[in-house]
Amino acid sequence: MTIGVTVNGKLYQDECDSVSLLVLLRDHWRLLGTKNACAEGECGSCTVLLDGELVNACLVLAAQADGREVTTVEGLADGDRPNTVQQAFLDAGAVQCGFCTPGMVLAVSDLLRRTPDPTEAQARRELAGNLCRCTGYQHILDAVRLAAEREAGAR
């Protein structure tokens, strides 16, 4: 069965419907911003939005993405201009090795969409599914705060 997935506004097609969405994104379509680490839903490095909902791409059956919209980290910036969350990660020094960053940025964007002014406890709870093996969590939480303040200022 041919499946079609709109990724960051562009239609991608494939014949392979029984792999994970992550395999399609990275191995078939060469969209390498989405990372692959544990491939079992523990680490969150493959986090993407599926029809606006935060998911682990490694746990989505490719066939289930047919006809749906996916946003990956490549779809966040406006050309060369990082979005608010990306800029906050840069300014807060929340990027160390960078491997968890794409998933973190998507998870934080999703958190701020639902909860514009999260407490630190809320942010920690909501980011439980995204692991940073550099253990740079404090700077990531600083970035959440910075992004929340800037988005509140822009409203």
Next chain:
Amino acid sequence: MRVLRPTDLPTALRWHAEHPVTPVMGGTDVLVALGSGRLRPATLLDLSLIPELRARRTDGNVVRIGAGLPYTEIAERLGDPLPGLASVARLVGSRQVRNRGTLGGSLGTAAPAADPHPMLLAAGASVELVSVRGTRRVPTERFYRSPGRTARDRDELIAAIRVPVATGPQWFVRAGIRRGMTKSICSCAIVLAGGRVSVALGGYGPVPVRATAAEEFLGAEPAGAARLDDDLVDEFGRLVAAAAEPVTDLHATAGYRRHAVAVLARRGLRAVWRRRCGEGPR
């Protein structure tokens, strides 16, 4: 590997009866098993396009939850009729997993440590199983058989879970190595309804169980009611811990589990009692 994608339940049941298939809904368990090679099916039966599996409705004093309703929806929309199950749903996995994972999936996999089992047992939930042969309801007490095995026959699908609307305090806690995104070492659910305490355990023995001896020990509401006697609470914890043979695995020893579950049970009994007496939230 082939993927079949029925869009209605009768078609799914026919295909399920005719072919050996592995059902998949959110994929949070199935994709892990496929990745590790534990599961090598020739055919997957994708249930995600069947609208009735995602429905939820209240029939009198029972909430019928479609097997394919994601945990996020249970957490956000069922807190009023089912406070216990909603609180469990908020603890399952991560946000990413809760957006995809379902009760039907957890019951289909029946991993002993999965979070929802103790609350389903303590709340007196039943599982609605469907096949081309018809529909039947199995109380969760008779659903779990041995690790990973359930009362579901090979041609059956889990259509829904029926959970009685809460009439009193409900409480759930799990012990794990961290607060979020953790596998429970043991967990305990306590439900107070109709003047009786129900208590069930997960991640403790080989299968999730009700601690019936502890329930019978308390019987009807302990006399005095306003305050729980310390000896009574201790004995309750001891009986809960004796409800099953604890297991030793990578995550904890049987001895630790036996200790921890008694602590959780005592804490839980005091918590539901405080709420019953009007202190704190329901």
